[in-house]
Amino acid sequence: MKVNEIFYSLQGEGITAGYPTVFIRLTGCNLRCLYCDTVYAYEEGQEMSVKDVADRVHEYGAHYVCITGGEPLQQKAELKLLLSLLNRYTVTIETNGSLSLEDLSFNYCHFAMDIKTPGSGMHLYNDFSNIEFLRSKDEIKFIIGSRTDYDFARGIIEKYKLAQKVIVTFSPVFGLEPRFLAQWVLEDKLFFVRVQLQIHKYIWEPGARGV
Ligand SMILES: C[S@@+](CC[C@H](N)C(=O)[O-])C[C@H]1O[C@@H](n2cnc3c(N)ncnc32)[C@H](O)[C@@H]1O
Ligand SMILES: Nc1nc2[nH]cc(C(=O)O)c2c(=O)[nH]1
Ligand code: SF4
Ligand SMILES: [Mg+2]
Numbered sequence: 001m002k003v004n005e006i007f008y009s010l011q012g013e014g015i016t017a018g019y020p021t022v023f024i025r026l027t028g029c030n031l032r033c034l035y036c037d038t039v040y041a042y043e044e045g046q047e048m049s050v051k052d053v054a055d056r057v058h059e060y061g062a063h064y065v066c067i068t069g070g071e072p073l074q075q076k077a078e079l080k081l082l083l084s085l086l087n088r089y090t091v092t093i094e095t096n097g098s099l100s101l102e103d104l105s106f107n108y109c110h111f112a113m114d115i116k117t118p119g120s121g122m123h124l125y126n127d128f129s130n131i132e133f134l135r136s137k138d139e140i141k142f143i144i145g146s147r148t149d150y151d152f153a154r155g156i157i158e159k160y161k162l163a164q165k166v167i168v169t170f171s172p173v174f175g176l177e178p179r180f181l182a183q184w185v186l187e188d189k190l191f192f193v194r195v196q197l198q199i200h201k202y203i204w205e206p207g208a209r210g211v
Contacts, residue, residue, distance in 0.1 A: 001078035002027040004045040004070060006056050011066060012200030014112045015139050015167055016092055021064040022057050026079070029071040031096050033120040035145060035173045037206075041070035050078055054085035065089040073099040083109060097140075098125040101133040111138040117152050119145030119173065134166045145173035150184055163192040171196045174206060 004025040011021040025038070027045030057065055065086055072079055073095050083091065083106055091109040095101065101111060111134060116122040120143065134140065140162055142153035153170065162168050170185060170193050172178045178197055185193050 001048060001050060001053065001075050001082070002045045003048045003053060004041040006053070008060050008062065010200060010203065011064060011092070012198045012203075013171070013196065014092060014094075014141065014169065015110075015194075016064055016066075016090070017196065017199055019064045020062050021066050021092075022060045022062050024053060024057065024065065024067045024072075024082075026067065026069045026072045026075055028074045029069055029096070030074055031071065031098060031116070031120075031122045031125060033096075033116065033122050033143075035120065035143065037174060038068075038070065050081045050085065053082055057086065057089070063090060064092070066092045066094065068094040071096050071099065073101070073104075076104075080104065096122075096125075097130055098122075098127050100127065101130045105133060105135065110135075112141055113138065114141050114143065115153070115156055117142055117144060117149035119143075119149045123152070128160065131160055131162070131165070136166065139167045139169055141169045141171060143173055144170050144181055145176055147180075147184070150181065154188070154190075157193075167194065168192060169194045169196045171198065174198055174201055 004027045007023050011017050011019050025041055029042055087108050092112055094112045097113045097115050115126055144150050172181050182195055185195055
């Protein structure tokens with residue numbers, strides 16, 4: 001499989017934010033979000049065997065593993081094999097929501113799946129049939145860059161009854177003043193939404209991996 005980087009840091013995003021975590025960032029992505037902070041993962045990387053990747057993870061001895069990218073589901077067959085070697089961890093799979101999640105719902109894994117908003121420029125690629133593969137412990141994440149994105153997210157939550165199904169998080173595009181998003185959620189009484197910031201970008205320089 002093609003791997004961009006493997007590193008150890010605090011999880012900066014999502015429902016396991018704050019836990020020491022080993023990150024496996026896979027190379028390649030089928031989308032091009034306008035705000036993407038990991039452009040360096042589109043092409044750069046080296047081929048590694050699935051077993052070598054798992055062995056690198058074991059060296060750290062952490063409890064949490066995050067498989068991200070790029071888009072990890074672009075290498076689905078290898079990803080499935082890798083997951084089978086990581087069953088002693090709690091594994092988060094970060095995915096852009098455009099590729100099928102079918103066959104990856106192991107009980108020690110959970111998904112952090114984006115639903116892309118208009119501000120990403122990629123919202124026409126959302127595959128809403130993925131919602132059926134999500135369990136109550138999985139997360140749907142909306143990255144919000146404007147009031148238009150926020151209203152879009154609210155519409156999708158309503159249409160697919162997401163509040164009853166999964167954990168829903170809203171995160172501002174990095175650099176947007178988070179206070180606006182916080183105010184909208186509070187004013188609209190979205191009691192089921194978690195507003196989350198990318199904490200690694202506050203602890204370390206934005207752009208650093210947060211190692
Ligand atoms: C880099 S992506 C990799 C996984 C997958 N391709 C995806 O988009 O979910 C990991 C997460 O970072 C988020 N992200 C990327 N750039 C961001 C930015 N500038 N501000 C906030 N979140 C960002 C993505 O929306 C996604 O939730
Ligand atoms: N510390 C840290 N936490 C993260 N959580 C998700 C990341 C990502 O780029 O997908 C990330 C990252 O790049 N660094
Ligand atoms: S899907 Fe993820 S990795 Fe791909 S461009 Fe969008 S944010 Fe970046
Ligand atoms: Mg990131």
